Amino acid sequence: MSQIKITNLTFAYEGTYDNIFENVSFQIDTNWKLGFTGRNGRGKTTFMRLLLGDLSYKGSIHASVHFDYFPYAVADMSLTTLEVIENIEPHYEYWALCKELHQLELDEVILDRVFNTLSQGERTKVLLAILFLKSNNFLLIDEPTNHLDLEGRECVSNYLKCKKGFILISHDRMFLDHIIDHVLSINKTNIEIQKGNFSSWMQNKAYQDQFEIAENEKLLKDIHRLGESAKRTAGWSDLAEKNKFGSEVVDRGFAGHKAAKLMKRAKAISQRREKAVEDKKKLLKNIEAADALEIKQVDHFSNTYLTVESLSVNYGKNAILSDLTFKIEKGNRIAIIGSNGSGKSSLLKAILHSLGIKETESSSAKEPVVKFQTTGNIKGAKDLVISYVSQDTSHLKGTLKDYALEHALDESLFKSMLSKLDFDVVQFEKDIRFFSEGQKKKVLLAKSICDRAHLYIWDEPLNYVDVLSRVQIEEMLLFYAPTMIFVEHDQAFIENIATEIIELG
Incomplete structure (x- = not known):
């Protein structure tokens, strides 16, 4: 067991004027299972890169351990899985590798398969196994859940719960709660560490916020009261000072003493007021102002928005979906769940394709929108x-103004939604290509929220999106109850939002 000590850490990216970290100091125990949380764009991945020594900074980072980062970059996806492992960790022991794979519910026959043929979930598990072959390193695990289905998340959650000595970035509340024993949070003005899981941190933050709001209101009243009292006392002092020179004053010495005493009292009240003002300045700095989002859905005249009858989807000779039938009616919020490769995204694409809707959010513009064959019937309501x-967010580029113009969005409304999702004004002039992955996903979500639509089709909308924003989105969907069909692997989101679940297998 040892300590990682960060002292007066200050960092800003070259060419920018706003520091991501400024004079930050704290300590981490290398035995902790540390969950790392904070709004998108606050610097979680940047901090990991600082620990790895990838970026120059002011201050100091002292550690007696080596750092290793997940996910690894795989240069050649055409190699077998074993060759990929050997390239990343040439000094591994085969028995130890097989042990890690077994804990991740992978058979060792996977080692002979070409890495590119593995599912995203299988690749994630293999790369995690490599990570934990390096037993003496402190591990930096950056969002391992983004390509995992519900079963995969449960498997990885159980795997990480048995490990220690890592920082874990994840926005999945249940996933974090099951694993971590400490929380590292990047707040608006500082970084804090608390013992406990994510739920206990959220509860403590809520208590702290409530205390600060109540204390702020109390100090506001005190400042007003003390200000009025200081004015009155100073007025009495001035009056006493003037009256000591009147012809009717018998004892001018006593009158002068009374005026001085009142003035001293007025100054003491002013000092108390100034202290209250200073105390007030220390409050509310880290309260996350999560303003309510408003989705622009419109009702359709038909109660049935979409009918899917006997739908089958095939990639060449491979059947992805078979004989699927369901309806989407007004007010439904249907969650599509299933293991990786079960056809969740294919179902959504089949719906879009059948209704003649181009996937404008695809980065593969030169390729067919749908690379599969469908049979059956998908019928949408008239003028839906x-x-x-x-x-996918890889196609995003240009400024937010450019994006709003391209998609015929009300620019002010679009930027207002992004502000509510914790975008700073300085982001508005930057190229979207340089946003964090979570910020890019928020661009797509804000666009959809601003769309005047009947039906919302969301494919893994919460990838990389921070927890507080997820809660905002949940509250919006519950309040406005738009009609939607979505694919998502965040169990808490599914439980809170879905009115119906379709499980593909």
């Missing part, structure tokens, strides 16, 4: 307007 959020 759909808003789609894709998994």
Whole structure:
């Protein structure tokens, strides 16, 4: 067991004027299972890069351990899984590798398969196994859940719960709660560490916020009261000072003493007021002002928005979906769940394709929108307007103004939604390509929220999106109850939002 000590850490990216970290100091125990949380763009991945020594900074980072980062970059996906492992960790022991794979519910026959043929979930598990072959390193695990289905998340959650000595970035509340024993939070003005899981941190933060809001209101009243009292006392002092020179004053010495005493009292009240003002300045700095979002859905004249009958989807000779039938009716919020490769995204794409809707959010513009064959029937209501959020953000570029113009959005409304999702004004002029992954996903979500649509189709909308924003989105969906069909792996989100669940297998 040892300590990682961060002292007066200050960092800003070259060419920017706003520091991501400024004079930050704290300590981490290398035995902790540390959950790392904070709004998108606050610097979680940047901090990991600082620990790895990838970026120059002011201050000091002292550690007696080496750092290792997940996910690894795989240069050649055409190699077998074993060759990929050997390239990343040439000094591994085969028995130890097999042990890690077994704990991740992977058979060792996977080692002979070409890495590119593995599912995203299998790749994630293999790369995590490599990470934990390096037993003496302190591990930096950056969002391992983004390509994991519900079963995969449960497996990885159980795996990490048995490990220690890492920092874990994840926005999945249940996932964090099951694993971590400490929380490292990047707040608006500082970084804090607390013992406990994510739920206990959220509860403590809520208590702290409530205390600060109550204390702020109390100090506001005190400041007003003390200000009025100081004015009155000073007025009495001035009056006493003037009256000591009147012809009717018998004892001018006593009158002068009374005036001085009142003035001294007025100064003491002013000092108390100034202290209250200073105390007030220390409050509310880290309260996350999460303003309510407002989705622009419109009702359709038909009660049935979409009918899917006997739908089958095939990739060449491979059947992805078979004989699927369901309806989407007004007010439904249907969650599509299932293991990786079960056809969740294919179902959404089949719906879009059948209704003649181009996947404008696709980065593969030169390739066909749908690379599969469908049979069956998908029928949408007449003049049905759909808003789609894709998994993919790689196509995003240009300024937010450019994006709003391209998609015929009200720029002010669009930027207002992003502000509510914790975008700072300085972000508005930056190229979207340089946003964090969570901020890019928020661009797609804000666009969809601003769309005047009947039906919302969202494909893994919460990938990389921070927890507080997820809560905002949940509250919006529960309040406005738009009609939607979505794919998501955040169990808490599914439980809170879905009115119906379709499980593909």
